[in-house]
Amino acid sequence: MIGRLNHVAIAVPDLEAAAAQYRDTLGARVNPPQDEPDHGVTVVFIELPNTKIELLHPLGDNSPITAFLAKNPAGGIHHICYEVDDILAARDRLTESGARVLGGGEPKIGAHGKPVLFLHPKDFNGTLIELEQV
Ligand code: CO
Numbered sequence: 001m002i003g004r005l006n007h008v009a010i011a012v013p014d015l016e017a018a019a020a021q022y023r024d025t026l027g028a029r030v031n032p033p034q035d036e037p038d039h040g041v042t043v044v045f046i047e048l049p050n051t052k053i054e055l056l057h058p059l060g061d062n063s064p065i066t067a068f069l070a071k072n073p074a075g076g077i078h079h080i081c082y083e084v085d086d087i088l089a090a091r092d093r094l095t096e097s098g099a100r101v102l103g104g105g106e107p108k109i110g111a112h113g114k115p116v117l118f119l120h121p122k123d124f125n126g127t128l129i130e131l132e133q134v
Pocket of ligand 1: 007009054079081130
């Protein structure tokens with residue numbers, strides 16, 4: 001059911017510093033910051049030959065990243081994103097298997113303008129998983 005690894009998301013305490021590190025030290029192709037008010041984050045996408053890295057920083061008062069950074073002040077891997085062909089079929093298969101889909105199970109439009117869902121990390125070996133329909 002799942003396809004390619006779309007991105008790995010890393011929560012960072014200093015978005016500008018992290019973007020500069022990827023651009024200048026690691027020599028990666030780094031895009032400008034993008035505010036995602038629906039998700040409470042500002043993101044910077046880094047394009048690698050085989051996948052993307054998504055740097056996440058809190059945006060607004062109810063950002064899901066604020067608590068994560070409080071627990072991980074140096075930053076850390078926040079989620080990984082797998083591609084699926086049909087997000088509703090994927091959701092139904094997962095909920096039938098007993099996995100918990102976050103946020104009521106209705107897909108939201110993600111940072112790439114495509115529908116996304118998040119799966120409970122306790123159901124997937126402690127890893128928050130995003131599914132993106134491509
Ligand atoms: Co993501």
